[in-house]
Amino acid sequence: MAGRNSQELGKRPIGRLLIQQAVPASVGILVMSLNILVDTIFVGNWIGAIAIAAINVVLPISFFIAALGMAIGIGGSSIISRALGGGEKQKALSTFGNQILMTIILSIGLVIPGLIFMDDLIPAFGGKGAIFEPAKIYYTIVLYGVPFLALCMMGNNVVRAEGKPKFAMTAMIIPSVGNLILDYLLINVLDMGMEGAAWATSVSYFLCFAYVFWFFLSKNSELKISSIPFRINIPLIKEISSLGTVTHSRQAVVSVTYLLMNNILFDLGGEESVAVYAIIGRMLMFALFPVLGITQGFLPIAGFNYGANQYARVRKSINTAIFYSCLMGLLIFFGIMLFADEIVGIFTKNQSVVEQTPAAMRWVFAATPIIAIQLIGAAYFQAIGKAVPAFFLTLSRQGFIFIPLILILPNFFGEIGVWISFPIADVLSTIITAYFLNREIVKTLK
Template sequence: MSKVSSVELGTKPIGKLLVKQAVPASIGILVMSLNILVDTIFVGNWIGSTAIAAINVVLPVSFFIAALGMSIGIGGSSIISRALGANNEVKALKVFGNQITLTVLLTVVMVIFGLVYANDIIPAFGGQGAIFEPAKTYYKIVLYGVPVLALGMMGNTVIRAEGKPKFAMYAMMIPSVANLILDYVFIIVLDYGMAGAAWATTGSYLFLFLFIIWFFLSKHSELKLDLSHLGLNRRIVSEISSLGFVTLARQAVVSVTYLFMNNILFDLGGETSVTAYAIVGRMLMFALFPVFGVTQGFLPIAGYNYGAQNYDRVKETIYTAIKYAAGLATLVFILLMVFPESITRLFTSDPEVLKQTPSAMRWVFAATPIIALQLIGAAYFQAVGKATPALLLTLTRQGFFFIPLILILPHFYGEIGVWVSFPIADVLSTIVTGYFLRREIKKNLLPPITENNS
């Protein structure tokens, strides 16, 4: 029964298959994003607008450590998808075992480092002035749960690689619902303030981890591990690392972006500007959930069919994913251009934040309709195991364009220079990705040579 699910990736019509993969992924991302959104609303309304800025300071650090698990998960899952497509279950099992061992080792080391140097890391990421103390409270508690989150995120990508999108969706929904309930208990009922928000988040990570363990021990998973699979294999670790480094590099650049943004905005407008960016950042996570869902749904389909050398299906998957994602991105764009003021009021009643945020939101999302090409293009190279172009295209937007722009434009245009950097980076990175994806399709996605067509 479980075998049929992964085989379907190479046989079902692409449109229906992409919907089947993308809808659960979108719902999972939606619930997870809603969780972050409502968490911010809880904090902003019951603790204060400075608390929103404090969480925004902590997120890049905790997300980077958790991204170790996601990067190991996505890198390994690309290998697993292609191994299942080639009927090599032995390799799939060994890769999964190595993913678990790597995730545990790396995240525990990073958490220890993060706790030891907490007083240096928090100010570096913009935790200055009134933001420092609440940020430190939140940071230390959340960091305890990050290894569990990393294992959960890693396991979730493997579930998707097996062709089980509904269970991957459940894995994202469970901690989100748990966090909302725990937020209410710890923040409102028990009045624990920032510590309550942090314990709610950490508790939700544990629920995710428990679900992941249940899935792989149940009959639903076709990957049944034993202790021999956990021993590290140099070749497999190298392959996981080369592909996973794409995701890790992306998150590293995101963390560096937060570092620059929080410090630049603090210098230009103080806590108010950092809070405005925190609200816009939440909308970047939330509003684009259907586009990210299509991207997540695209990965196992492209990887499986590439492994099976079914290149016509790979090309069809690329075109269909771009079409679906672009349509959804356009709808998001329209909503955010029309209702930025109403959205901002959900988070805070601070008049200064209400004045600044809507304009910033419009600039940040100005190029949203075209980002589908950039996301799907970069995801394609990762799905098929081409680590170098995947890495370069993933870094294009924020690493090669956005960070230089936010370091240059504010000197000439002040705070508006920060916000206009977003659409400029989107346009430039989309052009670059479109060029390389088109070249890849024309050169390499040709039918394999056989005796009949040679």
């Protein structure tokens, strides 16, 4: 049964297959996003707006380390999907073994200096003034759980590469639900404040790790841990790294973006402007869940069929994924434009933050209907193992366009210059991606 599941990626109708893969991925991302969203609401209402800003300062640092697991997971999963498509199960097992070793060594290797230099890192990412102390409390505890999160992110992508989207979905739901329950108990009932929020997060990471570890021990997996050769394979590590670098570079740029945004906004409007960005950041994670879910569901389909030389199915998967994603993006756009004021009121009662956030949020989501083209296009090159175009297109939006814009436009337009940078970057990066994706389809997928 397990073996037949991965082979279905090359047989079932693309539309039905994409729904089968994307719906569990979307639900998992939705639950994870709801967890972050509700966590922010709890913190904002039970601790205060400064606590929201503090968590926003810590997230890019902890996620940068944890994203190593995601990078290794996505890089290795591209190899695994193509290996399973080509009938090379031993290569898939060897790839997974190297992914585990890389994730453990690299995540722990970054957590240790992260704890040693925390007093320098937190202010650098915007943890200044009243934000510093709560950010330090949260950061210290959360970093202990980051290696478990890295292993979860890596393992979750491998689960999806096997064609097991429902198990991947469950892996995202368990820590999300656990975190919300622990948030309520530790923050509201036991009144532990930022420490409670941090421990709830770290324990939830461990719960996710425990589930993923169980999956690879069980009969549900084709890549059982008991069958894995834990031997370092340099060519595989190089291939995993070249493809994974795309994902980790993106997270590195995200972390740099948070660093710049928090500092720019702190200089323009103080702690409250940082809180505005924190709320918008949570909405970006939450509202885009169906688009991100379709992108996640698209990856194993494209990779498997490309490995099996079924190029017509690859073309159809690209077109179907873009169509459904753009449709979802359009619905998200109208939802934000119509209900931005009501959404912001849920997070905090701070009047200044409530007044500033809706207009900024509308600017940030202004180009949502077209971002699917950029996401699917970049994901396609990663799925088929073409690291250079995947790297370029993945970084085109935030690295090459958005960061220069937020460094330049606020000098002319003030804080509004920060917010209009979002749709400008979305439009330009989408045009670039559409060009390269179309060229690749015409050239390769005949």
